[in-house]
Amino acid sequence: MPRAASEIATGTLFGVALNYTGLLQSRLAEFNQPPYQQPPQKPVLFIKTPNTRTTDGQAVTAPAGERLQPGPALGVVIGKTASRVAEQDALAHVAGYLIVNEFSLPEDSYYRPAVKAKCRDGFCALSSEVIPTRDVPHAHNLILKLLVNGEVRQENTTANFVRSIPRLIAELSEFMTLHEGDVLITGTPEGRVDVVPGDDVVVEISGLGRLRNSIVAE
Template sequence: MSRALHDVATGTLLGVALNYQGLLKQHLAEFEQPPYQKPPVKPVLFIKTPNTRNEHDAEVVHPGNGLRLQPGPALGVVIGKDISRVSAAEALDYVAGYTIVNEFSLPEDSYYRPAVKAKCRDGFCAIGPELVPTAQIADPHSLTITLYVNGEVRQQNSTANFVRDVPRLIAEISEFMTLHAGDVLITGTPEGRVDVAPGGRVEVEISGLGRLVNHIAAQ
């Protein structure tokens, strides 16, 4: 993680679940069952707690005990100024820049209730390697996200497939909570999560943002 990112991305790590069209479609039948009976109408949010913070080229500890560990490649949006009740048209004016996030998790049983034990283990949110200013990214909704495990492509998608684009996410979240300078909005992981094992090398590449590398260590 570059020094600039350390200085800027110091706030809350706020995740958005189900923000890829393909992932949402996979779960539509489940959402039509009681007690929900319809898909979510607002962003489904979760928090990555401060103990999850991790860096480029750092280790992520596999939980062991027969548990499965899955990387979560995502575009990170770093908030530059405090925001409350901003319109989608103005939302990007409050963004300092973009970075890569690997939001590690155990497999999720419910997207409506993301489990703390699955999401918030030590080191489960790698961020980096640097902050890329908004001016350097012409369109945050045309970026290719690729996950490599031991050099092999295991997951690939595009931010063109977001359910909610970045301005809409910021507008809908800031309706009910203030986003502060330094907060990081994790815009979602696409469908097709894979398992990784100790000894593995995990890389997330996003076009224009570089490549975030982590190493999976045994417990």
């Protein structure tokens, strides 16, 4: 049975950038320029701070004078403490999955996700239910869709992850402990779009349902 996200997805929100193959490929030319001269070799992480949390049905405020972009993503809820977990054991530490809309201002650099772009009030919407892992047997073959005013604006599949869920958990838990209730936001695919006040924004993930938020002016 699904469980309320407000009861079990209560920990830190860890975002993973560049976790879709198409997005990574589209930025390779940029990454090969100085000063880095190569793509990131480890997961590129950012944190959505507690003030960013909002829920299904709540309005999201578009900052005045800024572009606002939704970010459809699969959220992975940690079910028990994970420290130095082997990849083959990682899914045993997952309680379930939810839908995330990781709102952001446009990102200038994926190497250094900006707090100003990522951590505005209400910039991380979570669906109201966590679907248990046993009810999502094919987490790496889920269809994500972003709809704006009923029109599909983004569509992709978790089959295009750069790093699988077990690999993410293994790599992150190698240097930091993941706790029960933490949420891994597994990445937003390429093709982010702008939304404006008055827009109705929906994220759908196959088998998980939908998450809806309206956009309002500051």
